[in-house]
Amino acid sequence: MSGGRAKALNIEQLTFRYQKDTPTIIDIPKWQVDAGDKIFVSGQSGSGKSTLLNLICGTLTPTSGTITLLEKPFSSLSSAKRDEFRAQHIGVVFQQFNLIPYLSVRQNVELAAYFGKGVSKESRELLRNNMSMLQLSEQLLEQRADQLSVGQQQRVAILRALINQPEIIIADEPTSALDSQAQAGFIQLLLDSVRQTQCTLVFVSHDIGLAQHFEKHIRLDQILNSEPSHVA
Amino acid sequence: MLLKVALHSLANRKAAAWLTLLSIVVSVTLLIAVEHLRVQAKQSFGRTVSGVDLIVGAPTGATNLLLYSVFRMGNPTNSIRWQSYKALQNATSVDWAIPISLGDSYQGFRVMGTTIDYLEHFKYGSQQSLRLAQGKAFQSPFDAMLGADVAKQLGFKIGDKIVLSHGLGSVSFSHHDHAPFVVSGILAATGTPIDKTIHISLQGAEVAHMSQQQAEQVMHRVESGQDVDIEISAISAIFVGLKSKVHSLQMQSVVNRYQAEPLMAIIPGVALTELWELVGNLENILLVVSIMVLISSLLGLATMLLTSIRERKNEMAVLRAIGAKPWVIFVLIQAEAMLITVFASLIGVGLVWLGLMMGADLLAQEYGLFIDSNVFTIATWARVGLICCASFVLSAMPAISAYRHSLQQGLTAR
Numbered sequence: 001m002s003g004g005r006a007k008a009l010n011i012e013q014l015t016f017r018y019q020k021d022t023p024t025i026i027d028i029p030k031w032q033v034d035a036g037d038k039i040f041v042s043g044q045s046g047s048g049k050s051t052l053l054n055l056i057c058g059t060l061t062p063t064s065g066t067i068t069l070l071e072k073p074f075s076s077l078s079s080a081k082r083d084e085f086r087a088q089h090i091g092v093v094f095q096q097f098n099l100i101p102y103l104s105v106r107q108n109v110e111l112a113a114y115f116g117k118g119v120s121k122e123s124r125e126l127l128r129n130n131m132s133m134l135q136l137s138e139q140l141l142e143q144r145a146d147q148l149s150v151g152q153q154q155r156v157a158i159l160r161a162l163i164n165q166p167e168i169i170i171a172d173e174p175t176s177a178l179d180s181q182a183q184a185g186f187i188q189l190l191l192d193s194v195r196q197t198q199c200t201l202v203f204v205s206h207d208i209g210l211a212q213h214f215e216k217h218i219r220l221d222q223i224l225n226s227e228p229s230h231v232a
Numbered sequence: 233m234l235l236k237v238a239l240h241s242l243a244n245r246k247a248a249a250w251l252t253l254l255s256i257v258v259s260v261t262l263l264i265a266v267e268h269l270r271v272q273a274k275q276s277f278g279r280t281v282s283g284v285d286l287i288v289g290a291p292t293g294a295t296n297l298l299l300y301s302v303f304r305m306g307n308p309t310n311s312i313r314w315q316s317y318k319a320l321q322n323a324t325s326v327d328w329a330i331p332i333s334l335g336d337s338y339q340g341f342r343v344m345g346t347t348i349d350y351l352e353h354f355k356y357g358s359q360q361s362l363r364l365a366q367g368k369a370f371q372s373p374f375d376a377m378l379g380a381d382v383a384k385q386l387g388f389k390i391g392d393k394i395v396l397s398h399g400l401g402s403v404s405f406s407h408h409d410h411a412p413f414v415v416s417g418i419l420a421a422t423g424t425p426i427d428k429t430i431h432i433s434l435q436g437a438e439v440a441h442m443s444q445q446q447a448e449q450v451m452h453r454v455e456s457g458q459d460v461d462i463e464i465s466a467i468s469a470i471f472v473g474l475k476s477k478v479h480s481l482q483m484q485s486v487v488n489r490y491q492a493e494p495l496m497a498i499i500p501g502v503a504l505t506e507l508w509e510l511v512g513n514l515e516n517i518l519l520v521v522s523i524m525v526l527i528s529s530l531l532g533l534a535t536m537l538l539t540s541i542r543e544r545k546n547e548m549a550v551l552r553a554i555g556a557k558p559w560v561i562f563v564l565i566q567a568e569a570m571l572i573t574v575f576a577s578l579i580g581v582g583l584v585w586l587g588l589m590m591g592a593d594l595l596a597q598e599y600g601l602f603i604d605s606n607v608f609t610i611a612t613w614a615r616v617g618l619i620c621c622a623s624f625v626l627s628a629m630p631a632i633s634a635y636r637h638s639l640q641q642g643l644t645a646r
Contacts, residue, residue, distance in 0.1 A: 050643070059552060059642035080557055087555020092643065094553070097546035102244030103237065114233045115555035160554065172643075 007071060008168055008200035009033040009056065014065035014075075016055060024063070025051050027225040035070075035167070038194060038201040040211045043220030049204050052220070053172055056202070057090060058082030070167055087115040091161025091169045091199075093190075096177040098157035099145035106141045109160045116164030123163055130159050133196070134189055150177050151186070158190055162197060169194055171203045175210065187213045234560065238567035245540060252536045253576050255529040260580030260619060261587075263522040267615060268584060268607050270515045276602045277508055280424045281500045283355030285480050288312070288320065288487055289469040291496040295510065298503040300334060301469040304342040304425045308334055311466035313493055320470060320487070325479045328353050331467040333437045336396050341382045343396055343430045345437025345467075351377075353473055356424045366390055367417035372454050373435035373462060376413040380421035381428050381596070388415050394430070396440050423602040435462040472497075526619065530626045533572060537565055537630035541637065548638040562635040569627035570620065577616045581607055 009032065016026040025048050033039055043049045054060040055067060058074060059082075067075035070089060074082065086092075099108045106127075113123045131138060134155045145153065154174055161169055171190065175183040187203075187210065194201045203214065211217040242249040281302045289297045290310035299305045314331075321329040330353055333345035348369055351362050367390040370377050376394055388394070394413045413432060421427055432440075439447050439462065453460050474483060480499050487497035541548075548561055588605035595601045 054642040057553070057643055083552075083555055083557045086553075092553040094549075094643070098550060100237070100547050100550055102240045107236070107240070111233065111237065111551075112554040115560075119233075 006035040007032050008035040008037065008069070009202070010068040010071075012066050012068075014055070014062050014067060016051060016060065016063050026055065028052075028065070028223050029225050031223040033200060033202060035200055036198060037216055038191060038214055039203065039216040039218060040214035041202060041204045041218055041220055042208050042211060043204065043206060045206055047220050048224065049206075049220060050172070053170060053204060057092065057170060058086050087112075088117055088164055089166050089168060091158075091164070091166040093154070093157045093161050093169065093171040093174045095173040096150065096153070098160070099148075099153055101146035102144060104142050104144055105136075105148070105156050105159075108145055108156065109163050112160045113163045116166075126165070127159065127163060130162055130193070133193060134159055151182050154178065154186055155189065158193055162193060165197060165199075167199050169199055169201045171201065173205050173207075174203075175205070176207070183210070184213070234564055235567055235571070238564055238571055241544075241564070242568055242571060245536075248536050248540070249572065252529075252533050253572050253579075255532050256526075256573060256576035257579045257583070259522070259526040259529040260577050260616075261583045263519075263526050263619070264581055264607065264612060264615060265584045265587065266515070266518045266522045268588070268612065269601075269603065270519065271611065272603045273511070273515070273601050274508060276423070277504055279357040279602075281354075281356060281504075282359055283353065283473065284471045284500050285474040285477060286472040286483060286487065286497045287469060287500055287503075288316075288472060288495055288497045291494045294496075294498045294503045295507050297469065297496060297498055298500065298507060301332065301471070302425065302500065304334070304344070304429055308468040311468055312470070312495060313466060314464045316490065316493055316495060317467060317470055319490075319492070320472065323483075323486075325474050325476070325483055326472055327475045328473045330354065330471040331434060331464075332469050332471065333434055333464075333466070334468045336437070336440055338382075338394060338396050338430055339386060341379070341386075341428055341430055342425075343432060343437070343440075345432050345434045347434060350431065350471075354426075354471060356422050356426065360422070362422065362426065363420040364417045365420040367415070370416050370431065370433050370436070373433055373439050373450065373460060374413050374454060375416035375433065375436070377417040377419060377431040378415055379419055379427040379429045379431070381593075382430055383415075383418040388418070390415055390418065396430075396432075427602075428596065434464050434467065435460070438462050438464060527622070527626075530573075530623050533569055533623065534626045534629050537569060537627060538633060541565070541630055541634045544634075545637070545641065548634060549641060549643055552638055552641075553643050558635050558639050561638045562631045565631035565634050566624060566627055569623050569631070573620050573623035574616075577619055581612060581616065 011028050011031040014026060014028040015024050017024045051060065055062060055075070058077070058079070061079065062075050066073065069085070074085065077085065100111070103111065109127055110119050110123070113119045117123070128138070136152065136155055136159065140148065140152065145156065148156065154177070157174065174190070175186055178186055190201070191213065287297060287301050289301060290308065290312050292309040296306060296309065300308050317329060317331045320326060328349060330347060330349045332350070334342065336343035351369055355361055365380065378388055382388070392415045394415065396413060413436065419426065439450050442450070450460055450462065472483070474480060484497040484499060487495050551561060585605060585607045588603055588607065592603050592605050595603050
């Protein structure tokens with residue numbers, strides 16, 4: 001972790017538990033992600049992945065410790081401010097169900113722009129450019145999201161994640177609904193888009209096989225302060 | 233933007249949304265109709281008679297006397313003698329007295345015998361006098377003066393002939409073919425039962441009941457310009473105006489204690505209030521029932537939304553992921569509720585308006601209620617506003633549930 005480069009994500013002394021009397025789920029003494037990194041985080045299901053993502057995205061508040069995003073305090077913000085920050089600076093791609101089924105592709109993307117930096121001429125242009133980059137035909141724009149194939153839906157999810165030109169993209173098992181052939185293609189598209197926009201990618205999956213596509217790979221239990229039972 | 237999302241979301245659940253809409257349309261229609269009719273009926277009641285201090289008739293219920301004398305509904309239980317009218321007319325505190333004689337009808341319109349004084353003294357609404365729109369008041373026993381609706385619906389003009397029949401109803405077995413009347417005048421519309429009445433002279437009413445021979449004799453004498461002296465045997469009721477209103481109660485008890493024959497006097501305002509109380513109770517029950525129906529259909533709306541939230545957990549997670557604050561979720565659910573409620577209310581008000589446009593004549597003819605079909609009043613919109621408030625309160629339940637849910641589940645839709 002080179003000290004000179006700007007940090008996209010900086011976690012210090014982070015702990016989280018849902019309630020006072022429930023066990024601590026997350027305990028991260030320190031974890032940093034450099035700006036512009038494309039990092040693969042692997043972890044078994046139930047290892048606290050989704051809790052960590054919720055903390056980074058600001059939908060959960062740490063029990064103790066701090067999360068700093070883009071070198072600005074994040075976890076100490078009010079939840080409304082965190083929602084605003086997420087809308088403008090973080091793009092999220094889920095496993096599936098990324099889109100609102102009854103809205104068209106255009107409406108789905110523009111809704112993200114509406115919550116983020118606003119629908120503008122610029123955002124429409126960006127949408128058009130990114131569509132060709134993601135190999136999506138413009139005819140899909142007016143189609144309902146639930147009429148698309150799963151592969152198309154996942155690409156529209158990237159389209160939507162990029163609309164506010166975020167500095168960070170969080171991808172949570174985005175390929176698990178795709179067949180293995182489509183997986184590699186999807187990851188390449190995602191990496192290409194991220195490279196072009198120079199943003200940071202945190203890609204979380206249980207599938208260690210995907211690690212080959214990434215420059216950096218870290219196992220979740222490497223950053224978690226392992227409890228005795230987990231010590232190898 | 234959010235409204236657009238809400239609209240698409242509803243469109244996505246068309247069947248449920250339409251059914252809920254329909255149920256609210258029905259309940260809004262019911263509520264608005266009941267409320268409108270209630271207010272209008274009360275106004276319509278109040279404006280049927282004014283400027284009359286006492287109504288005198290044969291002893292019966294106050295409501296019955298009021299109904300047949302003013303509303304032209306039902307029949308007089310008994311008639312009163314002409315002498316009684318004369319005696320009343322000559323009483324010191326009486327300013328004027330108008331005899332009326334009811335009984336005949338023509339194609340469902342009531343025929344009322346009276347004197348020329350009726351035009352001068354009888355008032356409706358806020359002290360408005362009757363006015364002739366065309367022609368002149370009746371002069372000969374065979375002249376008839378039509379109410380505005382009678383002329384309009386039957387297409388009568390001045391000079392047309394009418395053959396009056398005895399008894400009620402448009403189909404009658406004993407037509408008085410021998411007594412053809414001529415339309416001498418048409419009254420201006422009043423919005424009261426007067427519009428549905430055919431006015432003839434008291435003499436005319438007597439002639440209508442004479443035998444064929446007698447009637448023809450009278451007709452010949454009238455045609456040859458001779459004086460006709462027809463004796464009035466009996467009348468149905470008397471409208472009385474007093475020199476001073478202060479004497480109303482006193483005069484009422486004088487009439488009630490009249491020796492020569494049993495009589496009964498009512499004060500129209502008091503009798504109207506009594507009648508209204510009778511009807512008003514029923515209307516209150518109707519109002520309560522329609523409010524219940526509204527609440528139950530709004531609960532249906534809340535249930536529909538609450539059920540949908542379970543299917544929409546993914547959607548909420550997506551919204552949160554793209555930066556929607558939890559209150560946006562609340563607003564979205566409420567927007568759906570509002571869209572349905574507002575749309576349903578507009579349809580409901582429109583339906584009431586349509587219904588009244590079509591039913592106003594029937595109400596006037598059958599029940600003597602003159603209803604203004606214009607429901608687009610401030611009062612109606614205030615009611616729609618209240619309905620929307622009620623919808624907001626009841627939909628807060630699913631909206632808060634969605635809000636809470638989206639707070640807890642965060643980005644993971646599981």
